[in-house]
Amino acid sequence: MIRFLIVFLLLPMVSIFLHGQNIDFSKKSLALDKPLTTIAFGSCNNQKKDQGYWANIADENPDLWIWSGDIVYADTEDMRVKADEYQKLKVNPDYQKFLGQVPVIGIYDDHDYGVNDACKTYPKRAQSRDLLLDFLDVPAEQPVRTREGAYQSYTIGPDSQRVKIILLDTRYFRDELEKNPAKGGQRFLQNKQGDVLGYDQWKWLERELKDSDAGVHIIVTSIQLIPKEHYFEKWSNFPAARHKFFRMLSKIKPTCPILISGDRHIAEISMVELPDMDFPLYEVTSSGLTHARTEKKEEPNQFRVGDLMPKLNYGVLRIDWSTEIPSVTAEIKGIESDLLQECQLD
């Protein structure tokens, strides 16, 4: 009887302890105590197009999938329509199967957050954020549920094999951009003092980086951060914010920082050497899953490493924990899992 009572009393404690080691998304838990070795990611997914590619990504056996924005195309201020578009993807049998195999986290970009190139002025931003978190089955106890915006962080892995994933919200607090009236130039005029993240998110980011003992830091930004020359939206439209981001990294010096971005309907890898940093800063851009540029139009990018890839694609990061400083390899894969580019990020 006493033995029965002890088991009866201990069981809930054991389950609370185990629960603390996982984040329970609806179909697949994310184990926080297991090292990540394979992380897949991608963006720009039209929910009305064929989703058959999920099986190819599942065959990579990723420990985690990260959405880097434009999860669905739902440009509207009608939240019922937006919810319906998310739901189309959520119930798709190919995506459903994937959700049962791989834990999924992520952040929106413009077409899922609001409308094309949307920013803080999008009138339904609070409702839109809730739709994203509901779509991702982010549990109620996650800190993101108690603040404005959709920025999140996840720290995964045991002591010496820890990865911190920081998902930046580049929409909810982003200042406005003015269209460039001149033909042949960039789409937008620079907003020289304009901001991308907003005060609270900057403070949060600084703390997340300062307080981290992770061996790898993956920072997800839906729009590209390093490339400067192309026509479309990018951090470089906000030069003060881009500079502030670089200064913050140079000051805090996080171990092995890697940027992931999407949005562009091409894939490319960029790299910049920042002052005082022990590591070069790489940005792996992967876009899109269902639609991408098809012709190879030249596009200058002084920071590009390797080729511009105008093809349907997803990205994979492979982490080798056997060395003292982890070594990370980035792969850009075609949607049929063909290797388009491989790059060691060190």
Ligand SMILES: [Fe+2]
């Ligand atoms: Fe986008």
